[in-house]
Amino acid sequence: MQASRARLFKEYKEVQREKAVDPDIQLVCDDSNIYKWTALIKGPSETPYEGGVFQLAFSIPEQYPLLPPQVRFLTKIFHPNVHFKTGEICLDILKNAWSPAWTLQSVCRAIIALMAHPEPDSPLNCDSGNLLRSGDVRGYRSMARMYTRLAAMPKKG
Amino acid sequence: MGYDSMANVGSVPSMVSGKKRRGNRSAKLKQCKLDARREQWLSQVNGGKDDCKVTRLATSLHLLHPLRAPTGKIDSKTKAGEDERDDMPLHERNGLDSPTHNPVMGNHHKRNNSPSNSVSSRSSSVNSTSRSFTDGEREEHPEGGGEGNGVLDDWEAVADALSEDVGRDDRHHCHHPDPVVTYIVPAASSGILGEAPLGGSTMKLKPVRSTKRAWRPDDTSRPQSLPSISKKCIFPWNAERDHLVSRQSSILSLPSRCPICYEDLDLTDSSFLPCSCGFRLCLFCHKKILEADGRCPGCRKHYDYMSSGGVEYGRNTTSIIPVVPFV
Numbered sequence: 001m002q003a004s005r006a007r008l009f010k011e012y013k014e015v016q017r018e019k020a021v022d023p024d025i026q027l028v029c030d031d032s033n034i035y036k037w038t039a040l041i042k043g044p045s046e047t048p049y050e051g052g053v054f055q056l057a058f059s060i061p062e063q064y065p066l067l068p069p070q071v072r073f074l075t076k077i078f079h080p081n082v083h084f085k086t087g088e089i090c091l092d093i094l095k096n097a098w099s100p101a102w103t104l105q106s107v108c109r110a111i112i113a114l115m116a117h118p119e120p121d122s123p124l125n126c127d128s129g130n131l132l133r134s135g136d137v138r139g140y141r142s143m144a145r146m147y148t149r150l151a152a153m154p155k156k157g
Numbered sequence: 158m159g160y161d162s163m164a165n166v167g168s169v170p171s172m173v174s175g176k177k178r179r180g181n182r183s184a185k186l187k188q189c190k191l192d193a194r195r196e197q198w199l200s201q202v203n204g205g206k207d208d209c210k211v212t213r214l215a216t217s218l219h220l221l222h223p224l225r226a227p228t229g230k231i232d233s234k235t236k237a238g239e240d241e242r243d244d245m246p247l248h249e250r251n252g253l254d255s256p257t258h259n260p261v262m263g264n265h266h267k268r269n270n271s272p273s274n275s276v277s278s279r280s281s282s283v284n285s286t287s288r289s290f291t292d293g294e295r296e297e298h299p300e301g302g303g304e305g306n307g308v309l310d311d312w313e314a315v316a317d318a319l320s321e322d323v324g325r326d327d328r329h330h331c332h333h334p335d336p337v338v339t340y341i342v343p344a345a346s347s348g349i350l351g352e353a354p355l356g357g358s359t360m361k362l363k364p365v366r367s368t369k370r371a372w373r374p375d376d377t378s379r380p381q382s383l384p385s386i387s388k389k390c391i392f393p394w395n396a397e398r399d400h401l402v403s404r405q406s407s408i409l410s411l412p413s414r415c416p417i418c419y420e421d422l423d424l425t426d427s428s429f430l431p432c433s434c435g436f437r438l439c440l441f442c443h444k445k446i447l448e449a450d451g452r453c454p455g456c457r458k459h460y461d462y463m464s465s466g467g468v469e470y471g472r473n474t475t476s477i478i479p480v481v482p483f484v
Contacts (some may be wrong), residue, residue, distance in 0.1 A: 003418055003445070010419035048346070065417055066449045099447065100417045101454035 006062040013102055018105075025108045029103045035060040038074070039108050043152065044116040048144035049077070052152025056111065057087075058104060068098035071107060075153035078144040079117045080129040089114070090124045415439035417446075417454060431460060 002106070011035040023042075030036035043049025053124035055074040055145045061067045070095055073087035093102060093110050102110075123129025137143040414421050415438050426439040436455025437448075443460075446452070451460050 003441075006420075007418050014419075063449075066445060097457065099452075099454040099457060100442065 004062050005034060007065055024112060037104060041108055041112055042113055043148060044093055047116050048141045049115050049148050052148040054152050056124050065100040068094045076147055078128055078147040079115060080120045080123040080132055081114060083124040087122060090122055415442055417442035
């Protein structure tokens with residue numbers, strides 16, 4: 001427990017120090033609870049998520065980093081591996097492939113990579129997965145783009 | 158103090174090759190040692206300065222001299238000089254060697270040469286060398302006066318004190334074989350006082366003189382203590398540097414912090430290689446992981462498969478040796 005806290009503090013410092021290093025990720029720790037973090041990630045370019053900013057919620061177990069953080073999208077996203085309602089993410093490194101060597105920052109990077117490379121064969125969002133599996137890439141892209149505009153981009157005034 | 162000159166005389170022939178190589182650096186170093194030495198003396202003598210000093214010197218002279226044969230000095234000296242001159246990697250390598258080789262060599266020389274060499278050198282010192290020795294003396298004291306040389310001094314002082322003790326121990330064994338020394342000391346000292354410092358410098362060639370300077374610090378204890386001193390200062394330092402270097406060289410595979418808990422890896426941790434994939438972590442985290450799912454964070458293979466084969470500990474020991482050679 002104490003170890004997880006210490007590690008999270010270190011990660012926090014690291015994040016503060018490397019803020020400029022990865023402009024696509026902004027990790028913020030909850031003011032009162034170091035086990036709660038939120039992240040803002042930019043949708044990768046040349047994907048339907050480009051231009052959108054997606055908010056992630058991290059809930060970190062006390063056994064961290066031996067156990068992976070629980071991460072979900074707070075921003076609605078149309079993606080085969082993200083539950084449309086809950087924002088749950090189906091990503092191996094957040095489950096059985098977790099390694100204590102990962103950090104919150106690297107988890108964010110992994111999620112960005114997942115956005116760019118959806119895995120329709122293990123879908124949490126069946127509609128999205130089915131579109132891709134049936135080869136309707138255009139349909140998937142337009143749906144994803146629409147939700148990105150709706151949910152992840154600043155409203156046009 | 159006569160031993161200084163004796164050492165020089167004895168060393169002159171064989172020193173020729175060595176002295177050239179010795180640079181300003183070693184001279185400076187020796188200067189520091191000299192100062193440290195002087196401090197040590199002062200602290201030991203404390204009370205009646207001049208008188209005590211003379212007696213002290215005399216005793217130390219005949220105690221120490223037999224032990225430190227000129228040849229032994231030269232060897233160790235040149236060795237030390239080389240050490241100083243070499244660049245880092247070599248230096249470290251030497252560092253590895255010197256602890257084992259130097260002392261041994263020094264001992265050999267001591268035992269083999271001390272009876273004959275010391276006698277001859279002493280006789281010569283009475284005649285000609287006394288001046289050079291005087292030089293050393295003269296310069297030494299004014300210089301040594303109030304100078305604080307920083308860290309080096311401390312090292313040197315400690316080292317000198319240690320070597321002095323050694324010398325004292327040795328004296329018990331070697332004292333009897335040459336009583337001559339006792340006589341020489343007063344003679345040398347008187348000669349010193351009588352002769353002008355200039356005499357020594359004029360008589361000797363430039364290089365020789367520079368050699369003298371380099372050696373001066375030391376006196377009798379120098380030769381023997383020099384290697385030991387360089388050992389003392391180089392060692393811890395060297396070990397540390399070794400450590401650093403090993404860190405640098407293996408920086409790719411060896412992070413300075415545990416990637417799991419982000420704490421700094423200590424020496425044990427950094428020589429701990431629990432997985433064949435090369436992923437390093439601290440022992441605490443390793444234990445915790447073993448208690449949890451037991452998979453290497455780097456390759457996600459189970460630790461059990463590797464560590465049970467003894468790979469873990471075999472690796473561990475082999476990696477420890479280069480990292481901590483002298484511990």
